[in-house]
Amino acid sequence: MAASARVTIRDVAQHAGVSQPTASLVLGNHPRARVAPATRERVLEAAATLGYRPNVVAQSLARGRSFALGVIVPDLRNPFFADVIAGAERVASAAGYAMLLCGETERPVASHLDTLISRQIDGVILDAANAASLDAGALTGVNVVLVDEPSERWPGVASDATGAGRLAAEHLLGLGHRAIAFIGPSSDVHTFRMRERGFVRALRAADVTLPSPWLRRAPATVAGGRDAMRALLNGRTRPSAVFCANDLIAVGALKAAAEARVRVPAELSLVGCDDIEMAQLVTPELTTIAVPARELGARAARLLLRQLAGEKPRAQSAPLAVRLVARGTTGPAPADASPAAPVA
Amino acid sequence: MAASARVTIRDVAQHAGVSQPTASLVLGNHPRARVAPATRERVLEAAATLGYRPNVVAQSLARGRSFALGVIVPDLRNPFFADVIAGAERVASAAGYAMLLCGETERPVASHLDTLISRQIDGVILDAANAASLDAGALTGVNVVLVDEPSERWPGVASDATGAGRLAAEHLLGLGHRAIAFIGPSSDVHTFRMRERGFVRALRAADVTLPSPWLRRAPATVAGGRDAMRALLNGRTRPSAVFCANDLIAVGALKAAAEARVRVPAELSLVGCDDIEMAQLVTPELTTIAVPARELGARAARLLLRQLAGEKPRAQSAPLAVRLVARGTTGPAPADASPAAPVA
DNA sequence: TTGTAAGCGTTATCAT
DNA sequence: ATGATAACGCTTACAA
Numbered sequence: 001m002a003a004s005a006r007v008t009i010r011d012v013a014q015h016a017g018v019s020q021p022t023a024s025l026v027l028g029n030h031p032r033a034r035v036a037p038a039t040r041e042r043v044l045e046a047a048a049t050l051g052y053r054p055n056v057v058a059q060s061l062a063r064g065r066s067f068a069l070g071v072i073v074p075d076l077r078n079p080f081f082a083d084v085i086a087g088a089e090r091v092a093s094a095a096g097y098a099m100l101l102c103g104e105t106e107r108p109v110a111s112h113l114d115t116l117i118s119r120q121i122d123g124v125i126l127d128a129a130n131a132a133s134l135d136a137g138a139l140t141g142v143n144v145v146l147v148d149e150p151s152e153r154w155p156g157v158a159s160d161a162t163g164a165g166r167l168a169a170e171h172l173l174g175l176g177h178r179a180i181a182f183i184g185p186s187s188d189v190h191t192f193r194m195r196e197r198g199f200v201r202a203l204r205a206a207d208v209t210l211p212s213p214w215l216r217r218a219p220a221t222v223a224g225g226r227d228a229m230r231a232l233l234n235g236r237t238r239p240s241a242v243f244c245a246n247d248l249i250a251v252g253a254l255k256a257a258a259e260a261r262v263r264v265p266a267e268l269s270l271v272g273c274d275d276i277e278m279a280q281l282v283t284p285e286l287t288t289i290a291v292p293a294r295e296l297g298a299r300a301a302r303l304l305l306r307q308l309a310g311e312k313p314r315a316q317s318a319p320l321a322v323r324l325v326a327r328g329t330t331g332p333a334p335a336d337a338s339p340a341a342p343v344a
Numbered sequence: 345m346a347a348s349a350r351v352t353i354r355d356v357a358q359h360a361g362v363s364q365p366t367a368s369l370v371l372g373n374h375p376r377a378r379v380a381p382a383t384r385e386r387v388l389e390a391a392a393t394l395g396y397r398p399n400v401v402a403q404s405l406a407r408g409r410s411f412a413l414g415v416i417v418p419d420l421r422n423p424f425f426a427d428v429i430a431g432a433e434r435v436a437s438a439a440g441y442a443m444l445l446c447g448e449t450e451r452p453v454a455s456h457l458d459t460l461i462s463r464q465i466d467g468v469i470l471d472a473a474n475a476a477s478l479d480a481g482a483l484t485g486v487n488v489v490l491v492d493e494p495s496e497r498w499p500g501v502a503s504d505a506t507g508a509g510r511l512a513a514e515h516l517l518g519l520g521h522r523a524i525a526f527i528g529p530s531s532d533v534h535t536f537r538m539r540e541r542g543f544v545r546a547l548r549a550a551d552v553t554l555p556s557p558w559l560r561r562a563p564a565t566v567a568g569g570r571d572a573m574r575a576l577l578n579g580r581t582r583p584s585a586v587f588c589a590n591d592l593i594a595v596g597a598l599k600a601a602a603e604a605r606v607r608v609p610a611e612l613s614l615v616g617c618d619d620i621e622m623a624q625l626v627t628p629e630l631t632t633i634a635v636p637a638r639e640l641g642a643r644a645a646r647l648l649l650r651q652l653a654g655e656k657p658r659a660q661s662a663p664l665a666v667r668l669v670a671r672g673t674t675g676p677a678p679a680d681a682s683p684a685a686p687v688a
Numbered sequence: 689t690t691g692t693a694a695g696c697g698t699t700a701t702c703a704t
Numbered sequence: 705a706t707g708a709t710a711a712c713g714c715t716t717a718c719a720a
Contacts, residue, residue, distance in 0.1 A: 006485070008712095008713060008714085009713070009714065010713080010714095018690075018691085019690065019691045019692080020691090020713095020714085021690085021691070021692080021693095021714090021715075021716080022689090022690060022691070024713095024714065024715060024716085025690090025715090025716095028714090028715075034689060034690090035689065035690080036689060036690085039689080039690080051481075053458070053461070053462050054462060054713085054714080055405075055462065055464065055712090055713055055714070056462045056463045056464070057401055057404045057405050057410060057463060057464045057712090057713080057714090058405055058696090058712070058713035058714040058715090059713080059714060059715075060401045060696090060714090061399075061401050061402055061405050061696050061697065061698090061712085061713080061714075061715095062695080062696055062713075062714045062715040062716080063696085063714080063715065063716095064696070066401060068444075068463075076426055076429060076430045076433070077423070077426050077427060077430055077621075079421070079423065079426075082420055082421050082423075082426050083421060085420060085445070085447075086420045086421055086447065086448075089420070089445065089446075089447060089448055090448055090450075093446070093448045093451060093459075098444050098459055098460075098463060099444065099445050099446075100412075100442050100443065100444055100445075101429070101433065101443050101444075101445040102433075102437070102443075103429075103430065103433060104430075104433055104434055104437045106434075107437060114397070115437075115442055116442075117397070118397050118398060118399065118400045119400045119401060119412075119442060120399065120400070120401045137395075141350070222621065222625065251625050255625065258627065277421075277566065278622055278625060281566065281595050281599065281622060281625070281626055282625055282626060282627065283602065283626065283627040350697095352696095352697060352698090353697070353698070354697080362706075362707085363706065363707045363708075364697095364698090364707090365698095365699080365700080365706080365707065365708080365709090366705085366706055366707070368697095368698065368699060368700090369699095369705095369706085372698090372699075378705060378706090379705065379706080380705060380706085383705080383706080398697085398698080399696090399697050399698070400698095401696090401697080401698090402696070402697030402698040402699090402712090403697080403698055403699075404698090404712095405696090405697080405698070405699090405712050405713065405714090406697075406698040406699040406700080406711080406712055407698080407699060407700090407712085408699095408712075
């Protein structure tokens with residue numbers, strides 16, 4: 001019952017009649033553990049009957065690594081990040097690594113990093129954390145893998161963000177839309193910027209301009225999307241299609257359209273990005289660009305693990321492909337849609 | 345650059361010209377640290393200029409506690425659990441505790457517990473883990489707080505699950521429904537069972553019986569809800585209202601209704617449970633029973649922290665109140681609804 | 689093949 | 705008020 005009742009490797013050694021380091025050698029399962037089969041057997045048996053379980057903290061201190069990974073995401077409650085985390089945990093857990101989670105939005109990333117580093121974390125996965133803006137010292141001495149943020153300094157995995165924007169644009173252009181708007185956050189999170197850039201470029205390549213009143217800044221949340229869409233619908237002229245930087249925004253926008261009795265997709269087409277589960281649950285189902293969130297998390301973890309195994313990080317790997325998932329929120333541009341942009 | 349460059353408390357002591365334990369005394373910020381103001385000052389200054397950061401792993405080993413909490417949830421990707429986690433992390437992080445997350449669905453809870461315990465975790469939050477079925481030894485020596493599962497052995501916090509079921513029943517009965525069905529998992533997760541029980545009891549109290557073909561077992565997921573609702577709609581007679589054990593199921597059910605062109609709420613009323621964000625995003629918006637997920641997580645963490653501080657766990661605290669949120673998926677029972685139950 | 693000894697970075701218990 | 709000294713549980717040379 002008492003907490004002190006824990007079985008240590010000493011107890012095992014004693015029980016097996018060997019020295020403590022010998023027990024360590026056996027239980028450490030070392031590759032080149034030169035230990036007699038008979039002794040090994042006795043030690044293992046003792047460990048089993050005593051119910052020995054290694055103290056990872058002590059191991060960590062002695063070996064200088066903790067067999068734990070840290071994951072920092074901007075917001076736990078965003079399903080996209082939940083997916084990334086799930087993917088990372090799957091890999092980490094299979095490799096015997098524990099996962100320290102930091103998602104508290106209120107605290108700065110640097111503070112989370114502090115916590116993790118002081119716990120001798122073996123590596124950190126930073127998702128959309130804008131690592132470039134971090135204090136130089138904050139990340140020295142840690143193995144870092146970035147998710148959805150390119151960098152010369154750290155390896156990482158990312159989705160094809162400009163491709164996502166392009167795909168959205170091409171889809172809308174293909175449907176005949178010319179009066180096109182965009183809703184996205186003003187944050188300096190790389191992925192969002194690239195989605196926007198890819199979108200705008202593809203539009204421009206088709207000689208469609210995106211007038212500034214139709215480039216709405218909004219937080220990447222449902223509420224943000226709803227507000228932005230309301231503003232858009234109250235504008236002098238209305239776009240016939242909108243690309244939203246993520247699905248949360250798009251769902252909010254859809255909501256605003258429903259409130260305003262704007263028919264989707266008859267009067268207004270909407271494209272989101274991420275393809276979170278929610279996208280298939282709204283009505284009509286959301287057309288979106290699918291981003292492999294779980295895979296992103298899993299690859300990030302694998303990359304980190306490989307780094308820990310001593311492998312040289314090969315810069316950024318090729319971005320993960322995204323794909324258009326055409327569903328119910330996009331349709332042909334209305335015939336009466338004036339291709340004219342509003343007064344800027 | 346080298347990882348070994350980490351400054352230890354020794355370096356600080358040396359730099360300040362004091363013994364290492366003295367430095368520890370100062371930096372440990374002990375309540376009754378009897379140390380001369382001058383020395384303290386020197387030590388603090390040395391620590392600051394050297395950029396000293398305590399090694400939590402070493403602290404853990406020496407003090408026998410790790411200042412980390414473990415959280416085990418059945419499924420990271422269920423927004424309800426994401427909320428619980430967010431609430432717990434908020435509290436833990438504010439108290440200087442790190443959070444180890446285990447949500448890998450494939451691995452058994454006992455295995456997750458193993459990982460956590462071997463890391464000298466100070467306490468564990470178990471959410472819907474069916475702790476009662478765990479091996480007796482698996483939880484000895486750990487501080488445990490249960491979420492949404494009552495127990496004589498461990499303290500915990502829970503929502504008012506039977507109340508949730510009752511509220512749903514009363515709402516539907518009040519709207520005149522008599523042909524009522526239920527969709528829920530067959531798992532032995534306590535909350536689900538109690539939601540069901542509260543619901544069935546309230547129905548019975550109003551002399552409404554729930555015929556067995558209308559008690560559908562389904563996984564607590566969107567897909568599960570959709571399948572179950574399809575089966576329900578294909579039955580000989582259809583219910584005029586359905587209570588779903590959680591929102592995910594309800595959303596799936598709503599989806600199935602839409603596919604079958606059954607009008608909600610004109611022909612079919614639907615009530616969910618949890619009030620996840622998604623509930624407000626589907627069309628029509630989901631009537632549901634709001635369960636304070638974040639608060640549940642936050643309280644669990646606080647309870648655990650208090651236990652660690654030596655406070656005696658006072659059994660289970662009173663369940664957190666839930667409340668009906670009437671939205672768009674419920675309406676008066678159709679006039680032609682036959683109150684007759686189907687042949688069982 | 690095995691045991692001895694040192695050390696990981698702290699905290700904690702003593703004398704001083 | 706401060707400084708030795710011994711833990712904490714384990715790993716890892718190095719010696720036997």
